[in-house]
Amino acid sequence: MDLAMLGLMNQLAWRSLWSHRAKSLVVGTVIALGVFILVLADALLDSIYDGMESSITSSITGQLQLYDKEAEDKLSLMGTLGNFLTQPHFGQIDDFEIVRHTVEKHPNVAAVIPMGTDSALIFSGNNMDQALQELRDALHLLAPLHSNQIMVALQSPIARVQAIIEHLNHEYKLIAQVTGQSKSTAAAMKNLKIVSAEDFWQQFALTPEPQLQFLDTRIAPLMDDSIPVFLELLGTDLERFQTHFGRFKIVKGAPVPSGRRGLLINDFQYEKIMKDRMARVFDSISELKASENTRIEENKALQDYINRRSKEYKKWILSFDGQTAETIAVELRQFLGLPKASLEILIPRFMDLTDDNFERRKTFFYEKIRPEIKLYPVNIGDDLTLNKFGNGDSQRVRLYGTFKFDGVENSGFSGLFHLVDMITFRELHGYLTEQQKIEIAALKEEFSTPEWDRNDVESALFDNAETEIDWSSFDNEFEPNQAPSSGINAEISADFQLNPEGSQSIISQINEAQQRVYPQSEIDRGATVSAAVILKDVSQLEQSEREIAALLDQAGLPVQVIDWQTASGQVGQMITVMKIVLFIFIIFVFSVSMVVVNNAMLMAIINRYGEIGTLRAIGASRNVIMGIFLIESFILTIIASLIGALAGLLFVIYLSHVGIPAPRLEIQFLFGGQRLYPTMNADNLYLGPLVILLVGVSATFYPALLATRVPPVVAMNARE
Amino acid sequence: MEHKSSPDTAQKANPGTTPNTIPTTRSGTAEEIVVLQNVVKQYPLGKVTVEALKGIDLVLYEGEFAAVVGASGSGKSTLLNMIGCVDLPTSGRVFINGIEIGKQNDKELTRLRLYNLGFIFQTFNLVNVLSVFQNVEMPLLLQGNFTRKERLLRVDQLLDRVGLLTHRNHRPNELSGGQRQRVSIARALVGKPKIVLADEPTANLDSVTGKEIIDLMQEINHTDHTTFLFSTHDERVVSRVQRIIPIEDGLLKQPQYNDALNTANALTGTR
Structure with missing residues (x-):
């Protein structure tokens, strides 16, 4: 068989296709449609993947996440939706600073940011809060006055607060009678006793702010007429988070000042749920x-x-x-x-x-x-009490503002978390490394007990000389009127028990914790649940993942590395589900194409039975017959595929201009914005046609084989 | 392919059927181009077996212009199929140009047909999607050893000869029945076969056209010495062939010879 014969077979195929054009059109349309849908679906899925990758990596996870190798549960930052009653156990990274230094050695790492999730309740709208707010407002108005004058002017709001305290005292006495003195009741009664005391209010006249703090954190939560607002918190190094998560934007208020404790509420929740x-x-x-x-x-x-x-x-x-x-x-x-x-x-x-x-x-x-009316349950600038879900721990933190992740601000997924600083998070979460405990003990000794004399401090320092404490950084950062915080509730309670007059010192600690600027080393040092790794070159994700894992192993750190898709939990797995759906769809399209092509070719062979017989009789070999049908199917499939792929390309180009609006808010997260602007790459284009071509030709193979079995003798009986 | 190993047993095996007739006009002894020895063909038809050929002995010589004549179901088409190598005998032997077809595989049989046989069908069997020229060119392409120029020359010569050069680019369905059969003849001849088998070539044609077709084939037989074997029951064809091979119920009867063209061995013209 030579080129001329191939030419004739080609011509024979073209002409056969043309002479049976109705059939060719139907088969071609089915194939073209299949390719069109495949190309489109493939491109869309890739784009959704990119959109989701962008949504997730630039808002929550970063490209990689590091967490405890021995964690009981798989880290899933976004997968604990609706599952907050059972806290998953993600383990902990004991010392973030070492991990950070180790991982930052990798040339492709832009930043390592500590992270941890927790939940907390804030109570808003309770009478005590309102009464305290009233008191605060009055204080601000009267600020220029002398303290004695203030006390006179504040009589009415103070009376309201004292009335509430009176009411609470009565309530808790009843509770104690009915249920016995539980630990929390005892603590509550202790605190009530402090604020009921004469000297508390005398102190208030001198330094009202710390006393107000105490009322806020210890007394206000005892009122049960408030509306709890549930917050999923993401504790992190706020400054690095704001720098390295590209979609992060402050909407209302201001970023948390560098090194300060602070809370940022997700604007989506603030507007759509809290308002x-x-x-x-x-x-x-x-x-x-x-x-x-x-x-x-x-x-x-x-x-x-x-x-x-x-x-x-x-x-x-x-x-x-x-x-x-x-x-x-x-x-x-x-x-x-x-x-x-x-x-x-x-x-x-x-x-x-x-x-x-x-x-x-x-x-x-x-x-x-x-x-x-109160438009929001909490206002920007408010000092809020975060109550740890499940136990009595609470942390006082200022709400600095609201934030959004650009492009996905309307999606529920991205509205999952509110951001809180790492220090507050650690304390809320109950993380304390041994080192921290020593530090805190030391710091408390130095700063919280003014009656200590110099020698005692020196001996304390001397005794602790063995432990590694970065005093120098503290020396640099501290302003004279600022004291570091312990902020540890257990310690506070202990203080109260040992020394009732110590309340003053605790109140000032809470207050100072608010005002303190924490040095970077303190934010870094200590435990975290996980850490996000931001890469410089995202395309090298897999390689970097392996190399970072190796670096951690070398350093002997029990920390594992996972990619963003795994880290995001159920949400990230959605893309896998979609891929499976697409795969099933591909199989379906192929099966349909296969059946259609197969049928069409069988019909062609039946129609051309006599012709095949004649060709065989006049000396065409079986290979020639096979060739004629394969070429025919090849031509039909390739043309239909090209048309389908071209249509798919044009449609994607069109969509990339107008965008596909997200049908639901949740979908915006998948789309990486309010609209999906799909893009096309070469893979999307040739994959569909290539596979269809393979399917088309292989679907022809069997009918063509049957055609070669047509005996030449049929030519003798053929009718035109 | 064209080796000449014609078995001399052929004649000995069937002395009674075909005497040593020398029907050609060519000088010297004509070669035996088709030899059938005791050919039996059975078809399964439902549960019974139909015996279409019941032991045929036949020799065809190069350059003969002969017709197998018989009623429908007499076995004449089956006989032609055996000679055309499109069907194989149940028993007995068929030699085409000295090659026993029963011993060939499909590929070899295909080549045998391609190089030695030309077919003219009752229903013309042209490929409708190809032009007249391409239909005729097909066997040359299948043989594969011709340049484009050679093919052009040979096909156009043949088309000229059958009077259809002006129609070379037409499609078969744009032609009349007679014209189609001419194309078919050109296609059968283009590969220069030893034997042309024509299965009822005039059955679908009117009498005038049928005559023209017979004239054309007879002329080719005269000038090129191509062997023609027809199967027919058309009186117009029968009267024009040299040798009439009557067949009845799968058995050959005494052949008859028309004397119009061959003086030697002429028998009475009745059937």
């Missing part, structure tokens, strides 16, 4: 109107939402205090022209929103009602 429910109704409708041009009249789901919310008016009314309720009622009566109606009538009426009245009511809400 006042009524305000959220107006916000949601505004957003929908702006983004999708929705009209309330035409949107059944939106109407249902408004209805549902307006039925919750009782909750709102309960959340207002008496004064607020009255003010709002006055405003609403005037606005709605119902001079005698109660709030129970006014609020549902007000929330009967239509396209016509929406803008006016929204304006009214924000102008008249908003100033009367």
Whole structure:
């Protein structure tokens, strides 16, 4: 067989395809469609993978995560969704500083950032909080006055606080009678005793701030009429986190100052979950109107939402205090022209929103009602008490602002965490290394007991000379009026028991902890749950992962390295699930193509039975017959594949311009933003056609083999 | 391929059937190009076995212009299939140009057909998606040892000879029946076969066209000495062949010779 014969076979194939063009068109369309879908799905999945990678690596995990080799559970930073009652055991990295130094030796490492997750409750809206806030506000107003004058002016708010303390005293006495003196009851009663004492308030007149802190942290949590807000916390080195996680942006407030303790709340949760429910109704409708041009009249789901919310008016009314309720009622009566109606009538009426009245009511809400209500349970600048879930530990920390991860700010996944500084996290989490304990003990001795004389301090230092304490860094960082914190509750309780007058020292410690600037070495030194590794060149992820693991092994550190996908837990596994789905889909498309091509070729052979026989009779070998059909199927498949791939390419190019809007907020996380802008790479393009080509030709092989078995004698009986 | 090992046993095995007839116009003794020895062909048909050929002995000489004549079901097509190497005998031996076909594999049989046999079909059997030229060119391409120029020359010569040079780029379905059969003849001849087998070549043609086709084949037989074997029951064909080989119920009867063209061995013209 020579080239001329191949040419003829080729021509024969083309002409056969043309003369059976209806069939060719159907088969070709099926193949083209299959390739189109494959190319598209492959490109989309790759893009989603990239989007997700970007979402996850630049907001939570970094490219790699380091954690305890002996951890009981696999580290999953995002996979503990809805599973916060059973705390997973991720072990701990005992000394982050050593790990950091070891890993940073790798040339591709840009940064190593400590991380740990924990959960905490904050209580907001309780009467004590409000009373204390009132007291604080009054203090600020009266600040220029002399302390004695202040005390006179503060009589009313102090009386309110003392009334609450009185109430609590009574409550806890009852509790103690009924349930016996449990440890927590005893502690509560101890604290109540301190604040009930005359000298507490005398001290308040001199230095009100520490006393207020004590009331905030020790007494306010005892009130049970508050609304708990549950926070998933990610403890980290805030400064490095802000520098190295590219999507991090402050939305409201300010970043936590360098080296300070501080909390940053996720803006998504702050706006969508914590914000006042009524305000959220107006916000949601505004957003929908702006983004999708929705009209309330035409949107059944939106109407249902408004209805549902307006039925919750009782909750709102309960959340207002008496004064607020009255003010709002006055405003609403005037606005709605119902001079005698109660709030129970006014609020549902007000929330009967239509396209016509929406803008006016929204304006009214924000102008008249908003100033009367607490829009958020916690305000930026507030000092909050983080109560460790499950035990009584708590930490006082200031809310500096809210943040978002650029592009995925509307996704629930990225709104999972709030950020807290590493020091607070460690203490909340109960991490203490031996070294830390020694340090803290030493620091306490030096700074918290002013009656110590110089010799005693020196002897203490001398005794501790064996331990490695980086005094020099402390010397540099400390300003004279700042004392380092112990912040350890156990120690505080011990103090109280030993020395009731010591409350003053504890209060000042809490206060000083807030004000203190922690040096980097202190943030680094100590335990962490895990650490994120930010790479310079992301494309070398796998190689770097191996090399970093080797570095850690060499250093004898019991720390393992995992990639972001593994580290993100269930969320990261979604991409694997999608890949499996795509794989199943590919198999499905191939099976369909295979059946279609196979059938079409069998039909062709039946139709051309006589022709095959004739060719055999006049001397065409079996190879020639086989060749004719293979070439035919090859041509059809390749053309259809090219058309399908081209269509897929064009469609992806089109999509890369307009973007695919995320159908749900959660999907934005997968898309890496509000829209997915898919991209195409060579892999996406040739994979589909190549496999289809293989399928097409192999699906022809059997029919073609049958064709070669057509006996030449049929030519004799053939009819044209 | 063209080795001449024609077994001399052929004649001895069937002395009664075909006497030493020298039907050619060529001088000297014509060669035995087809030899059948006691050929039996049985087909399974449902549960019974049909015996289409019941022991055929036949010799065809180079340059003969002969026809197997018989009614439908007499076995004439089966006989032609044996000679055309598209079917194999159940027993007995078939020699084509000295080669026993029963001993060949499919590949060898294909080559045998390609180089030694030309086929003209009752239904023309042209490849409709190819042009007239390409249909005729096909056997040359399959043989594979011709340059483009050679193929062009030979195909065009043949097309000229069958009077279709002007139609060389037409598709078969643009031609009349007679024209198609001419293309078919050109295709059968292009590879210069020893034998052309024509299965009822005029059955689908009107009488005038049928006559023209016979004229054409007879002319080729005269000028090129190509052996022609027809299967037919068409009187117009029968009257034109040199030797009539009657077949009935799978057995050959006494052959008859038309004297119009061959003076020697002429028998009475009745069948």
